Structures are given as structure tokens and as C-alpha cells.
Amino acid sequence: MAAFLIFFLFISTFCLATTTAQQNHPNISLGSSLTPTGNSSTWLSRSGLFAFGFYKQGNGYVVGIFLAGIPQRTLVWIANRDSPNFSSNVSLVLSGDDGRLVLRQTGKRDLPIANPSESISSASMLDSGNFVLYNSKRMVIWQSFDHPTNTLLPGQKLVANQDLISSASETDDSKGIFRLVMQGDGNLVQYPTGIPRVQDAYWTSGTSGSGPNITLNIEDDGHLFLINSSVNIIVNLTIGGYPSDKIINLMKIDVDGIFRLYSIHLDRGNQSIRWESTNNKCDPKGLCGLNGFCTVNDTEVYCKCLPGFDFVDQGNWRSGCERNFTAESCKTKGSDKFAIRHEHYTVWDRDSYDEFDTKTEEDCANACLQDCNCEVAFFKDQRCEKQKLPLRFGKRSTDSNVALVKVGILGSTDSNIALPKSSNKEVRKDILVSGILFFVFGILILSTAVIFVYRNQIWGYTKIPPNIYVKFVEDVAPRTFTFLELEQATNEFKEELGRGAFGTVYKGILPNSQKVVAVKRLERVLATEGEKEFQNEIIVIGKTHHRNLVRLLGYCLDGNRRLLVYEYMSNGSLADILFKQESHPCWDERIRIACDIARGILYLHEECETQIIHCDIKPQNILMDDNRCAKISDFGLSKLLNHDQTRTYTAVRGTRGYVAPEWHRKLPVTVKADVYSFGIVLLEIICCRKSVDWSTSEDQAILEEWAYDCYEAGEIHKLVGDEEVVDMRKLERMIKIAIWCIQDEPTLRPSMKKVLLMLEGTVEIPIPPSPTSFLSAV
Missing domain, CATH: 2.90.10.10 (Bulb-type lectin domain)
Structure with a gap:
């Protein structure tokens, strides 16, 4: 009954508002017309905020509705979208002869702009942005709001x-x-x-x-x-x-x-x-068209072509890509006319015609070379898939999938080309027959x-x-759970995943979706806050979405029992893989993890709606998903800043070894505190050891001091040991970035945006001073 009353009131209010709008807005009578140029190019709403009529675009004009009362016009509705642009020799007429709204062009038929079921008697441009047409009884017979x-x-x-x-x-x-x-x-x-x-x-x-x-x-x-x-x-x-x-x-x-x-x-x-x-x-x-894939550099997106392909329209990289060599038919014998080029870390829409298990990427490439129908193959987890062109929906990914693209071999000097193993141009008849039968069966x-x-x-x-x-x-905003729901989901909080400064985390399975989640039961944090303050913080967390942040799914507020429900990270924390000898990531993966963390912190500092200082960046608060993509956790429980507030004075927060010096000096704490913590974590990622380790010699126990000593002495190879082969230029770059991040003077530390650019190798890195040079000058 209550729902019915609400619905009735809603409809009544809407009808009243519509009636009022019809009475209060200027009437456009039959016979009125507009032209693209001159003083009569639009019909304005009463306030002048919205306009219906001609909108200048490029070399022509569009008929539509736009915000006219602002310096920068904004189009919100477009007529005739199959061919919207018109020249200046047209007119828009509310015809008095037959009650139609049409566009008249010299030597052409009238083009209807709206098709109501009956004749039009008048029209209005409403202040809501809705353009309406009325019949003789002043009833609405067509409105732009119905045709978005x-x-x-x-x-x-x-x-x-x-x-x-x-x-x-x-x-x-x-x-x-x-x-x-x-x-x-x-x-x-x-x-x-x-x-x-x-x-x-x-x-x-x-x-x-x-x-x-x-x-x-x-x-x-x-x-x-x-x-x-x-x-x-x-x-x-x-x-x-x-x-x-x-x-x-x-x-x-x-x-x-x-x-x-x-x-x-x-x-x-x-x-x-x-x-x-x-x-x-x-x-x-489909952003990049056929045979093109999408990639993001920082926040800018752009398209790239498959190896051996060029853009169809060089001025428009979203036009898709085409071969830059002549493809020969299956009637042409010999696989030595083609080679394979590799494109790593991309994903595509799959439409394979043949799939089989194979041990190596080279075997998969060779199989594609020997099959004249194969134009590209995908290799992942010892599985090879053959496919024909075109490829669709490509984008850069952390997925280990490799695209093996068949290209013309003539004139190619690319070192990333896999040549066929055998140059034998003759194919045995029995293999040919078997291949044809296999192909038919596959079809x-x-x-x-x-x-x-x-x-x-x-x-x-x-x-x-x-x-x-x-x-x-x-x-979508985080959903609410009852305490009983989460108690059942966690089997009465049976399986503990870990403990942190804010509380204990348990593994759970939501009964409706069977989704595995991590349930954090808050203990000390926020205990003094009221329900409204707690919910305000949840709203902030719920608005904070990034691929390198652990996603909040829901929460429970039941008296003094407060719980948060997060997505489950199957690979544990960065500490789990960093500080165990058997699970150390390879060098390239370490760089990728560092970039993931930097992107997450950059989002918290500069890109989310409410700026956030994390205050406790450390490997235990960086979790790894199924693909070992790094995601920052516990960010929503740190100190939140308003848009006009850039620094805060508060008690020391964070974990010993990662806390910035300004916490101890009663100096204002800014986002540069997180930069310092990131610098310590970056050193740990480089060296695969903890920042403080008293089991080592005294000169190596404090990682940041040892790292700078090695850098100054030109002995950075000591930081990674002799058992691992790394690119020394990349290692030096990473060490220099870390040293800049851990400068005692906050103003000397780079922003996280600058840090990310340095990690990606797009900006030069100057020689860093000693991190403690600021203390020496005090």
C-alpha cells in the first residue's frame, strides 16, 4: 500500500510539473522557422539555458538541443544521426500546411525531424532540456526525452x-x-x-x-x-x-x-x-578497430597495430590496421615466404579453428607457419590456437598470452621474428592428405x-x-550485510587470513553468488566514531575504484560490530612472495609490480574524488590477485583529506621502517609521506629482502643506508646478488628512483606521477643526493 501511495504521488507530481511546464514555457506556433545563419537559428527555453535548432559543427550544421546559456556550448540531443550535418542553405520549419516539423533543402524532399502520430499545433523548448510537440488540445504528442x-x-x-x-x-x-x-x-x-x-x-x-x-x-x-x-x-x-x-x-x-x-x-x-x-x-x-590493440600509457590511451600491419588511415589510429605485405593464397607452396613475429601481453576475441597442446612457443609458431590457413596463433600455458584474420577487441594485458603473427619475410630485419625450422619446400603426400582430412574435420x-x-x-x-x-x-556503491550473513559466510569466522593494525581478516564465501571474499573485522579503528561518520567513510571508499586498489564490496554496521567485505586476493600479500626464497618474482615482474603500486598510490593522491593519504604503504598491505597484479589494501581507513586540504598534523601512523621522517618532527604530513614509504617498498622489491634485517651484517641491516652506499660506490650489483641476471641500466634507474623517494626533505621527493613516469622510462632521472643530506644541513 505504501509503495502504491509513493508511486501515486510520484505520478501526480510529474503530471503537475508537466502541466506547469507547458503553461510557463514560450509557445512556438505553426509557421515558425529557423535558419543556420542570422538571428533566428534557435528556439530558446524561457531561461535561455537550452536551445533547439542549429548547432555549428565543423563545416556544417547539426539540428539538436544544446546548452546555450554557457560559454562552452554542449550538445545533448541530435536529430537525424545517420547524416546529421547540413549546409547553410537549409531551414527548419514547423509547417502550418500539414503540422509537421521538417528540414527543407533546396531541390530535395522535406526531411522529418520528428514523427508524432498526429498533426502538430505548437511546440516548446522547456527549461529541463526537453523539446516537446503539442496537438490542438495542448497534449504532448512527441518529446525529445523519449528519444535519447x-x-x-x-x-x-x-x-x-x-x-x-x-x-x-x-x-x-x-x-x-x-x-x-x-x-x-x-x-x-x-x-x-x-x-x-x-x-x-x-x-x-x-x-x-x-x-x-x-x-x-x-x-x-x-x-x-x-x-x-x-x-x-x-x-x-x-x-x-x-x-x-x-x-x-x-x-x-x-x-x-x-x-x-x-x-x-x-x-x-x-x-x-x-x-x-x-x-x-x-x-x-573495438576501440582500436580490426587488427589493432589498445594500450594505456599513464592515463593516455592509444592504439597499436599487430606486427606486420599499418593503420588503414594514418591520421586516425582507431581506423584499424591492415597488412603491410601481400598475403598469398594457399595455392602458393612453401612456408619460407613467411615468418612469425611475436606480440606479448595482449588479449583478443578468440575464434580459433584449431587448438592443440604443445610444449613450446616455437612449436606453436612452426605449426602456424606450416599451415597456409593460419594467419595468427595464440600460445598460452602450453596451449596453441590457430586463427584467421581479422582479430577483434585487442588490448594490452598482464595476461601471459603471446600472439604469433604470420608476416611476409622479404625485407624484414626484425629480431623478433621466428623463422621456420625447415626450408624443405616439398610436402609429403601423406602429410598433405592427413592435413586436409584434419582441416575438414576441424571445420x-x-x-x-x-x-x-x-x-x-x-x-x-x-x-x-x-x-x-x-x-x-x-x-556500484558497497552493499550492506547483516552480521549474521557474514558470520555464516565465514563459517563463524573460522579461517583467518591475517591480522593487521585495523583488525583481523577472515576468508568467506557469500551464499548467493558463491563469491570468495575477505571479511575484515575492525577492532581498534573507528571504534569511537558514530554510525554516520562510519558510513561517510564507507561512501568515500565505495567511490574509490582502480585496478590497483583492493575493491570494497560491502560492509556491516551492527552496533559496535563493524566489518568490511573486500574482494579476495588469492595470491596473498607482496610480502608472501617477496620475502620467501622459493617465490621471488623475476626481474621484469618486479618492475611491473612496482608500476602497479605506483599507479594505485597516484590514483589515491591525484585522481580519486577525495584525496587520500594512505599512511601505511608496506608489502603486507599490497595484495596480489590471480594474475599477480598488485593491489593496495586498507587505503580507505587512512586519513582522508578534503579537496582544499593538502596536509595534516596528527600522531605517528604507519609501520616502523616505512614511516616518513616528518611524522617524528611535528612537521605537516602530506602525500609525500606515502612517496617515502613507496621508496622503501621499492628497495625491498629490488632486493627481495626486508628493509630492516639484523640477521645480516651491520652495514647491510638497514636497507636504505646500504642501498645508497652501494649506489655511491658503484656497486649496485651487490643489492641483487650474483645468482640473478638483471639489466644493470634498469637496476640503476630503479635504485635512483628509490633514493629520490626516501629523501628526508619532503619537498625533494617527486610526486607519484613523476615516480610513475620515471619507472616507465619516459623521463630522465637526475643523480640523487644522499637521503640524509637534509638532516646534515639542519
């Missing part, structure tokens, strides 16, 4: 089986290559354009099975959520609460395939990103598999029971 293109404004919704489609580019608002679909099964999903396939989704709200008539909604304060027909919120994508005075919060699917919540300041015209569906710009599938098996996969996956969503959580969504 790539943007949602407050009060607008995306209903079941509707989608938003990105623009082709920043200067072309025709339909692009990404779409956000509000599916009929209740799931909000992002796909590349085309026929949606379950396996092609690259983001989902995880709400499949939540019922029909689910809609995506946005409110004035940036609250973005999914709601059902009973006005019950299914999931919050953002919690809202963003300023709305002289600010418009809107949602848009961008050219890069990520949909974001923006706040646009009406006085200055500038905009800021409040939330985005993913912070990995390579997640959208039959592949066809059967395709049919089977298609029949099972096309109905994948409808077979999911409504009461099962499909997955946890990274960008």
Missing part, C-alpha cells in the same frame, strides 16, 4: 529496450561504435554497436533477472540509478549529492565508449567528471561448436534465476 541519443538529462530516463549510442568522434555526431542498452531483462549493458552478443559486453550493471520495465534514471544532484515499475531502486550507480545550484549534472556515453556523469558549471562552462563506468580506457571493445567440429554456443549464449540472460547475483559491479 547519447545523453541523459535530469528527469530523463532510459527505458527498457532503449539505448544510447556514442558519437563517431568529437567533431562528428553521427552514430559511433559503442552503445549502452537498457535490456528488457533488467540488465544495463555496454556493447560495441552491431548485433549484441553476450560475450561482447564490456560493462554490465549485474541486474539481469531483476524484472521487466527497469529504467535508468538521473536526478538533479547526479543520483544515477536503476528503478522498477514499483518505484523501487534496483541499484545505485552513484549516490548523488553533487551540487546542483548553477550546475547541471548529466550523463553521457562518450566517444571512447565509457559512460560518465558530468557536472557542468553554468557560469564558467567548465565540466568535471563525477563518475565513470570504468577507469580503464581500454575496456571498451565440422567448429561449425557444431558455433551452433551450440550460439543457442546457449543468445538466451544466456533469460536463463539466470532472478534471485542470483550475476556479479558484483565495480562501480
Whole structure:
């Protein structure tokens, strides 16, 4: 009954608001017209904030709705997206002859801009950004809010089986290559354009099975959520609460395939990103076109071609790639015309026609060379897969997969080429016959598999029971748990994973999803805080998402019992693999781990909404996932800073050996305290030993002192020992970075952004001074 009353009030309020809007906004009468140039190019809303009409873009004009009352115009709705640009010799007419809204072009038929079911009598551009058409009874017969293109404004919704489609580019608002679909099964999903396939989704709200008539909604304060027909919120994508005075919060699917919540300041015209569906710009599938793969350098994304390929359009690296050699048919005998080039650490959409086990990468490459149908092979975990071109949805990854690409051998001087083992041009007849039979058999098996996969996956969503959580969504606010739920999930807190400064961590399995989680039972921390303060901290943690941060899934607040639920890290902590002789990472993996940690700290310092100083960076607080990707934990429990606060004075926090000197000197503590801790951890990663180890000789016991002594004496090889072969230039670079990070004077330490650039080798590293030179000068 209560739900019905809420729904009734909601509908009543909406109808009243609509009626008021119709009465208060200027009327556009029949016979009115617009032209791209001159003083009559738009119809404005009453406040002048929104305009409907012609929008200058490139060498032509677009018909649409845009924010006109700000210095930097923003297009929010586009008409005729299949061919949106028009020349200046057109006019937009609300025809009095037949009651239609059309675009008139000389020598061409009228182009309808809207297709209501009956004749138009008048129109209005509302202050909400909604352009409406009325019949003779002043009833709305068409409105732009019902036909969203790539943007949602407050009060607008995306209903079941509707989608938003990105623009082709920043200067072309025709339909692009990404779409956000509000599916009929209740799931909000992002796909590349085309026929949606379950396996092609690259983001989902995880709400499949939540019922029909689910809609995506946005409110004035940036609250973005999914709601059902009973006005019950299914999931919050953002919690809202963003300023709305002289600010418009809107949602848009961008050219890069990520949909974001923006706040646009009406006085200055500038905009800021409040939330985005993913912070990995390579997640959208198809960003780089066919045979190209996406990679990220710092925060910039760019595309690369497979070896032996060049961009189709050199001025547009998203156009995809094509061979830079002539491919010969299977009628051409001899594998010595081709070679294999290797592309490591990439993942692609798989569509193999042949798979088999093989021990080495070289065997897989040779198999592709001997098979004229093979154009690329993938090798991973002693498994070889042959595939034909084109390749789709490529991106750089930490995955150990190797792409073995067949290229023309003539003129190639690349050292990364695997030549065929044998130059014998004659193929034995029995091998040829066997190969043909094997190929035919493979085609039959592949066809059967395709049919089977298609029949099972096309109905994948409808077979999911409504009461099962499909997955946890990274960008959804943390969910609440009862203490009883977590007690059952952890089998009464039976399996302890570890103890830390904030409490004890237990392994658990959530009953609904069977997802393995880590449950932290807080003991000393936050004990004096009230419920509101605790929930405020949870909100901050829930908004903090990065691939190098351990993700918070939920929390429990039950009296003085406070627990946090995190994603489970199967490979333990960095300390587990760093300080055990049998599990030491190789040199390249150490560099990758250091970069992972740097990216996570950089996000906390500069990129998340609320700046965070971690205060306790150490190997025990750096966890490793299934792929040994490093993720920082316990960041949400450290000191939080507001946007206008850059330093804090507080009691000493952190762990002995990693604490920055300013903690002990009553100096202001800034983000540079984390830089110091990172420098100590970096030395530990380099040397695979603890920062303080009294089991060694006295001159080696304190790692940072020994490291600088070795660097100054030109004996850095002592830090890694003789049993390991490392690149001495890279080792020196890493040591120099660490020494800069552990400078006693905080202002001498680089920012984490500079640290990451130095780790990636993109900036020069000056010779560092002695870390304690500041103390000597005091």
C-alpha cells in the first residue's frame, strides 16, 4: 500500500510539473522557422539555458538541443544521426500546411525531424532540456526525452529496450561504435554497436533477472540509478549529492565508449567528471578497430597495430590496421615466404579453428607457419590456437598470452621474428592428405561448436534465476550485510587470513553468488566514531575504484560490530612472495609490480574524488590477485583529506621502517609521506629482502643506508646478488628512483606521477643526493 501511495504521488507530481511546464514555457506556433545563419537559428527555453535548432559543427550544421546559456556550448540531443550535418542553405520549419516539423533543402524532399502520430499545433523548448510537440488540445504528442541519443538529462530516463549510442568522434555526431542498452531483462549493458552478443559486453550493471520495465534514471544532484515499475531502486550507480545550484549534472556515453556523469558549471562552462563506468580506457571493445590493440600509457590511451600491419588511415589510429605485405593464397607452396613475429601481453576475441597442446612457443609458431590457413596463433600455458584474420577487441594485458603473427619475410630485419625450422619446400603426400582430412574435420567440429554456443549464449540472460547475483559491479556503491550473513559466510569466522593494525581478516564465501571474499573485522579503528561518520567513510571508499586498489564490496554496521567485505586476493600479500626464497618474482615482474603500486598510490593522491593519504604503504598491505597484479589494501581507513586540504598534523601512523621522517618532527604530513614509504617498498622489491634485517651484517641491516652506499660506490650489483641476471641500466634507474623517494626533505621527493613516469622510462632521472643530506644541513 505504501509503495502504491509513493508511486501515486510520484505520478501526480510529474503530471503537475508537466502541466506547469507547458503553461510557463514560450509557445512556438505553426509557421515558425529557423535558419543556420542570422538571428533566428534557435528556439530558446524561457531561461535561455537550452536551445533547439542549429548547432555549428565543423563545416556544417547539426539540428539538436544544446546548452546555450554557457560559454562552452554542449550538445545533448541530435536529430537525424545517420547524416546529421547540413549546409547553410537549409531551414527548419514547423509547417502550418500539414503540422509537421521538417528540414527543407533546396531541390530535395522535406526531411522529418520528428514523427508524432498526429498533426502538430505548437511546440516548446522547456527549461529541463526537453523539446516537446503539442496537438490542438495542448497534449504532448512527441518529446525529445523519449528519444535519447547519447545523453541523459535530469528527469530523463532510459527505458527498457532503449539505448544510447556514442558519437563517431568529437567533431562528428553521427552514430559511433559503442552503445549502452537498457535490456528488457533488467540488465544495463555496454556493447560495441552491431548485433549484441553476450560475450561482447564490456560493462554490465549485474541486474539481469531483476524484472521487466527497469529504467535508468538521473536526478538533479547526479543520483544515477536503476528503478522498477514499483518505484523501487534496483541499484545505485552513484549516490548523488553533487551540487546542483548553477550546475547541471548529466550523463553521457562518450566517444571512447565509457559512460560518465558530468557536472557542468553554468557560469564558467567548465565540466568535471563525477563518475565513470570504468577507469580503464581500454575496456571498451573495438576501440582500436580490426587488427589493432589498445594500450594505456599513464592515463593516455592509444592504439597499436599487430606486427606486420599499418593503420588503414594514418591520421586516425582507431581506423584499424591492415597488412603491410601481400598475403598469398594457399595455392602458393612453401612456408619460407613467411615468418612469425611475436606480440606479448595482449588479449583478443578468440575464434580459433584449431587448438592443440604443445610444449613450446616455437612449436606453436612452426605449426602456424606450416599451415597456409593460419594467419595468427595464440600460445598460452602450453596451449596453441590457430586463427584467421581479422582479430577483434585487442588490448594490452598482464595476461601471459603471446600472439604469433604470420608476416611476409622479404625485407624484414626484425629480431623478433621466428623463422621456420625447415626450408624443405616439398610436402609429403601423406602429410598433405592427413592435413586436409584434419582441416575438414576441424571445420565440422567448429561449425557444431558455433551452433551450440550460439543457442546457449543468445538466451544466456533469460536463463539466470532472478534471485542470483550475476556479479558484483565495480562501480556500484558497497552493499550492506547483516552480521549474521557474514558470520555464516565465514563459517563463524573460522579461517583467518591475517591480522593487521585495523583488525583481523577472515576468508568467506557469500551464499548467493558463491563469491570468495575477505571479511575484515575492525577492532581498534573507528571504534569511537558514530554510525554516520562510519558510513561517510564507507561512501568515500565505495567511490574509490582502480585496478590497483583492493575493491570494497560491502560492509556491516551492527552496533559496535563493524566489518568490511573486500574482494579476495588469492595470491596473498607482496610480502608472501617477496620475502620467501622459493617465490621471488623475476626481474621484469618486479618492475611491473612496482608500476602497479605506483599507479594505485597516484590514483589515491591525484585522481580519486577525495584525496587520500594512505599512511601505511608496506608489502603486507599490497595484495596480489590471480594474475599477480598488485593491489593496495586498507587505503580507505587512512586519513582522508578534503579537496582544499593538502596536509595534516596528527600522531605517528604507519609501520616502523616505512614511516616518513616528518611524522617524528611535528612537521605537516602530506602525500609525500606515502612517496617515502613507496621508496622503501621499492628497495625491498629490488632486493627481495626486508628493509630492516639484523640477521645480516651491520652495514647491510638497514636497507636504505646500504642501498645508497652501494649506489655511491658503484656497486649496485651487490643489492641483487650474483645468482640473478638483471639489466644493470634498469637496476640503476630503479635504485635512483628509490633514493629520490626516501629523501628526508619532503619537498625533494617527486610526486607519484613523476615516480610513475620515471619507472616507465619516459623521463630522465637526475643523480640523487644522499637521503640524509637534509638532516646534515639542519
